Amino acid sequence: MKTPTYGLVGRGRLASHMAHYLGLEGHDVVVWHRDLKIGPEEHLRDTDVILLAISDHAIGGFLDRHPDFGNHMVVHFSGAQIVEGAHGLHPLMTFGPELYPQETYRSIPFVTESGGAGFHDIFPGLQNPSWSIDPDDKPLYHALCVLAGNVTTILWAKAMGDFEHRLGLPGDILRPYLRQSAVNSLDRGMGSLTGPFARGDRNTIDLDLEGLRGDPFREVYVALAKTFDPLEANT
Ligand SMILES: NC(=O)c1ccc[n+]([C@@H]2O[C@H](COP(=O)([O-])OP(=O)(O)OC[C@H]3O[C@@H](n4cnc5c(N)ncnc54)[C@H](OP(=O)(O)O)[C@@H]3O)[C@@H](O)[C@H]2O)c1
Structure with missing residues (x-):
């Protein structure tokens, strides 16, 4: 099958990573962003697949303003939204300002909407693992990604x-704990949990809550303590 030519809309984090990955794989990519004088239809006229790597809230409006893209295969990357006129394709990864090595990109799973275009319809030249889900499950799917990735980053x-600021300790001394927690979670999932939740140690949980008095993150700890059931976790 002939490899399509890609028209990439956006110049943010995902757009930069997708342009880099497709370039590493030898694919032709034409980038359009809204500071260019030329319109996207004209700029991307000779491409086959339009990749909308723009903010979730902008996707629907962009398609309304540019209905001529109806002749192309149009793809968006929102993990939560279903968008009329575009196929959903969510890369299950976090994309920050630093680009990744090719092997990292190749390992990223992509999740599509069942009934829509599959990963290999969009990227016949890429070998990433891919899965599809019922579009109605996208908000749950995305909420789980946010809980696992973004929320733990915040924590x-x-x-x-x-x-650093309240205890006078270097923040870096948490790094071995972070690394080992990730390794243990990957190896043993919930079986790797230690600490007062795992032990059902109510006294220590109360002390911790006392330590967080006046801190907005106390509510997060309380919510987890209420939600987490060690008996259920061990079954
Ligand atoms: N970053 C991740 O880790 C990640 C992971 C999976 C999926 N995604 C998905 O990837 C998509 C892009 O996210 P991102 O993280 O790359 O966001 P981002 O870094 O904030 O970049 C957003 C891009 O959207 C463009 N944009 C916003 N409104 C626009 C409009 N009305 N018309 C044209 N362009 C517009 C911005 O243009 P300007 O540069 O001109 O402001 C910018 O280039 C989203 O659907 C997101 O859900 C992101």
């Missing part, structure tokens, strides 16, 4: 910042 940043 580690909170701990490192407060070590």
Whole structure:
């Protein structure tokens, strides 16, 4: 099958990573962003697949303003949204300002919407693992990704910042703990849990809550203590 030519809309984090990955794989990519004088239809006229790597809230409006893209295969990358006129393709990864090595990109799983275009319809030249889900499950799927990835990032940043600013300890001394927690979670999942939740140690949980008095993150700890059931976790 002929490899399509890609028209990439956006110049943010995902757009930069996708342009880099497709370039590493030898694919032709034409990038359009809204500071260019030329319109996207004209700029991307000779491409086959339009990749909308733009903010979730902008996807629907962009397609309304540019209906001529109806002749192309149009793809968006939102993990939560279903968008009329575009196929959903979510890369299960975090993309920050630093680009990744080719092997990292190749390992990223992509999740599509069942009934829509599959990963290999969009990227016949790439070998990434891919899966599809019922579009109605996308909000749950995305919420789980956010809980696992973004929320834990916030929690580690909170701990490192407060070590520095409230305890006079270098935030970096948490790094071995972060690394080993990730390794143990990958190896043994919930079986790797230690600490007062795992032990059902109510006294220590109360002491911790006392330590967080006046801190907005106390509510996060309380919510977890209420949600987490060690008996259920061990079954
Ligand atoms: N970053 C991740 O880790 C990640 C992971 C999986 C999926 N995604 C998905 O990837 C997509 C892009 O996210 P991102 O993290 O790359 O966001 P981002 O870094 O904030 O970049 C957003 C891009 O959207 C463009 N944009 C916003 N409104 C626009 C409009 N009305 N018309 C044209 N362009 C517009 C911005 O243009 P300007 O540069 O001109 O402001 C910018 O280039 C989203 O659907 C997101 O859910 C992101």
